[in-house]
Amino acid sequence: xxxxxxxxxxxxxxxxxxxxxxxxxxxxxxxxxxxxxxxxxxxxxxxxxxxxxxxxxxxxxxxxxxxxxxxxxxxxxxxxxxxxxxxxxxxxxxxxxxxxxxxxxxxxxxxxxxxxxxxxxxxxxxxxxxxxxxxxxxxxxxxxxxxxxxxxxxxxxxxxxxxxxxxxxxxxxxxxxxxxxxxxxxxxxxxxxxxxxxxxxxxxxxxxxxxxxxxxxxxxxxxxxxxxxxxxxxxxxxxxxxxxxxxxxxxxxxxxxxxxxxxxxxxxxxxxxxxxxxxxxxxxxxxxxxxxxxxxxxxxxxxxxxxxxxxxxxxxxxxxxxxxxxxxxxxxxxxxxxxxxxxxxxxxxxxxxxxxxxxxxxxxxxxxxxxxxxxxxxxxxxxxxxxxxxxxxxxxxxxxxxxxxxxxxxxxxxxxxxxxxxxxxxxxxxxxxxx
Amino acid sequence: xxxxxxxxxxxxxxxxxxxxxxxxxxxxxxxxxxxxxxxxxxxxxxxxxxxxxxxxxxxxxxxxxxxxxxxxxxxxxxxxxxxxxxxxxxxxxxxxxxxxxxxxxxxxxxxxxxxxxxxxxxxxxxxxxxxxxxxxxxxxxxxxxxxxxxxxxxxxxxxxxxxxxx
Numbered sequence: 001x002x003x004x005x006x007x008x009x010x011x012x013x014x015x016x017x018x019x020x021x022x023x024x025x026x027x028x029x030x031x032x033x034x035x036x037x038x039x040x041x042x043x044x045x046x047x048x049x050x051x052x053x054x055x056x057x058x059x060x061x062x063x064x065x066x067x068x069x070x071x072x073x074x075x076x077x078x079x080x081x082x083x084x085x086x087x088x089x090x091x092x093x094x095x096x097x098x099x100x101x102x103x104x105x106x107x108x109x110x111x112x113x114x115x116x117x118x119x120x121x122x123x124x125x126x127x128x129x130x131x132x133x134x135x136x137x138x139x140x141x142x143x144x145x146x147x148x149x150x151x152x153x154x155x156x157x158x159x160x161x162x163x164x165x166x167x168x169x170x171x172x173x174x175x176x177x178x179x180x181x182x183x184x185x186x187x188x189x190x191x192x193x194x195x196x197x198x199x200x201x202x203x204x205x206x207x208x209x210x211x212x213x214x215x216x217x218x219x220x221x222x223x224x225x226x227x228x229x230x231x232x233x234x235x236x237x238x239x240x241x242x243x244x245x246x247x248x249x250x251x252x253x254x255x256x257x258x259x260x261x262x263x264x265x266x267x268x269x270x271x272x273x274x275x276x277x278x279x280x281x282x283x284x285x286x287x288x289x290x291x292x293x294x295x296x297x298x299x300x301x302x303x304x305x306x307x308x309x310x311x312x313x314x315x316x317x318x319x320x321x322x323x324x325x326x327x328x329x330x331x332x333x334x335x336x337x338x339x340x341x342x343x344x345x346x347x348x349x350x351x352x353x354x355x356x357x358x359x360x361x362x363x364x365x366x367x368x369x370x371x372x373x374x375x376x377x378x379x380x381x382x383x384x385x386x387x388x389x390x391x392x393x394x395x396x397x398x399x400x401x402x403x404x405x406x407x408x409x410x411x412x413x414x415x416x417x418x419x420x421x422x423x424x425x426x427x428x429x430x431x432x433x434x435x
Numbered sequence: 436x437x438x439x440x441x442x443x444x445x446x447x448x449x450x451x452x453x454x455x456x457x458x459x460x461x462x463x464x465x466x467x468x469x470x471x472x473x474x475x476x477x478x479x480x481x482x483x484x485x486x487x488x489x490x491x492x493x494x495x496x497x498x499x500x501x502x503x504x505x506x507x508x509x510x511x512x513x514x515x516x517x518x519x520x521x522x523x524x525x526x527x528x529x530x531x532x533x534x535x536x537x538x539x540x541x542x543x544x545x546x547x548x549x550x551x552x553x554x555x556x557x558x559x560x561x562x563x564x565x566x567x568x569x570x571x572x573x574x575x576x577x578x579x580x581x582x583x584x585x586x587x588x589x590x591x592x593x594x595x596x597x598x599x600x601x
Contacts, residue, residue, distance in 0.1 A: 037597065037598055038521065038596055038598075039597055040593060040597050042521075042597075043523070043524040043527065043593055043596065043597065044524060044527070046521060046522070046524045046525075047507060047510075047524050047527075047528035047529075053503070053507055053510075056499075056503045056506070057503060057528075057532065059499070059503070060499065060500040060503040060532065061535070063496045063497070063499070063500050064500065064535055064539050067539055067543065068542070071543045071546055071547075072539075072542045072543060072546045074546050074550050075546050075549035075553060078550050078553050082553065214492075214493060215474075215493055218494070218495060218496055221496055
């Protein structure tokens with residue numbers, strides 16, 4: 001294979017595909033007379049695949065998707081928020097045993113409710129993505145981004161796994177199997193967790209909504225752009241610095257589907273299939289961790305005065321032990337405790353705040369605004385985006401790379417990068433005059 | 436021979452598309468300038484530098500998106516010269532993008548209304564007192580309405596070019 005590659009001067013796969021299309025072109029020109037009739041897809045591709053406008057169009061559509069996800073779903077989230085607030089109050093008033101009342105109201109209702117309010121934005125995100133995918137645009141986006149990705153050190157095929165990473169990093173990492181060259185595959189696996197998965201969205205929505213006010217949607221969008229930019233930068237850096245990744249990249253070949261008008265039924269099916277994963281996770285992993293966090297936040301029971309003084313709890317002890325490490329970033333012990341539990345699943349960051357702040361759903365946003373400024377809030381969002389992939393993703397990284405070395409590397413570099421980026425945000429924000 | 440557009444339609448699309456493109460570029464630029472001012476020059480200040488009804492104070496990415504829509508529509512100018520019928524695609528895609536953002540801002544307006552209705556109290560009173568006007572006056576909503584004729588005309592033109600229209 002390497003001899004063939006050397007003789008052809010390029011990847012054999014690319015060579016054969018090119019030759020095949022040359023032959024098809026020759027046959028078609030002999031058999032058919034006159035100019036080929038244009039299709040609607042040809043016309044649309046003149047614009048969507050335009051050398052100068054293709055990427056700006058992609059970014060504009062991506063922004064529209066986030067406004068749709070964040071702003072249009074807001075009333076549904078508000079309704080769920082109000083329902084869980086009412087449920088918690090009812091439980092607290094109706095259960096005579098204080099321990100059980102705290103468990104049901106502060107553990108189950110507050111914890112579970114603070115995660116479930118993010119079902120609407122997650123379903124809206126997947127609905128919007130389904131429109132882009134079913135219409136045939138997403139394949140064009142991959143094509144348009146390939147040019148940029150290739151120049152920036154990533155393989156063209158990296159775009160699809162990275163796009164999947166926006167839903168969940170696990171299928172994103174697994175989709176890297178389509179990249180044949182091992183070095184390209186491992187490089188894409190390493191940067192895939194920087195794609196902002198749907199589990200991080202609740203954190204952005206909560207923190208952004210609390211401290212960024214009217215700029216919340218812009219803050220959320222910035223996180224997605226930051227994730228893409230960092231993935232590209234890290235790929236470029238790794239390729240330059242780590243000898244293992246040096247060398248020629250393989251070609252990206254894909255056939256573009258024709259544009260189609262998506263049907264509502266298929267859009268709803270796609271939205272449900274992807275969104276239901278979040279629901280299942282909320283009902284299993286998140287619920288179990290939520291009970292553990294509630295226990296650690298309300299015990300020792302006597303020291304916390306029946307869960308009232310969370311600053312005397314086990315979580316507070318853990319948070320305070322780690323606080324000096326993140327003090328330069330403006331985070332307090334509650335933030336560090338939330339990040340600690342977020343390692344298990346990123347949604348748990350939100351739920352941990354719900355339990356630690358001991359407030360009803362509707363008051364969580366204003367309570368968060370007391371512990372973060374716009375700058376430290378943005379830094380926290382960036383930290384959540386970048387630091388350690390969740391435990392399930394780490395497991396998949398190990399399985400796909402079959403290497404402890406690369407798995408540990410993924411964890412360590414993301415943690416260091418998260419710290420560095422958050423520090424830069426805080427420093428620049430303060431220098432610009434933001435509190 | 437590929438089917439061709441009649442010169443009047445072609446030129447009308449070139450003029451209409453370019454004018455709409457120019458309008459989007461201007462709105463986009465104003466929004467970007469406002470956002471740059473409130474994000475970087477006067478952080479924390481919520482008043483816009485250019486205060487026009489419906490023009491947001493700090494929507495940097497919204498401004499960027501309007502610029503993109505405008506730049507796509509401006510390519511319609513190519514249709515002025517004969518033999519460039521395929522460039523009707525720029526008017527068609529520009530109109531599609533304008534429609535996407537127009538519908539999006541209408542949905543945002545409705546969602547804001549439902550949210551304040553659920554919240555009730557002061558929030559609702561504030562929104563009814565004038566907050567709704569800022570949402571509904573968003574320039575992209577009205578530009579989308581103005582772009583609709585171009586969308587219909589470019590769709591018909593595209594069908595003629597691909598041999599499906601009359």
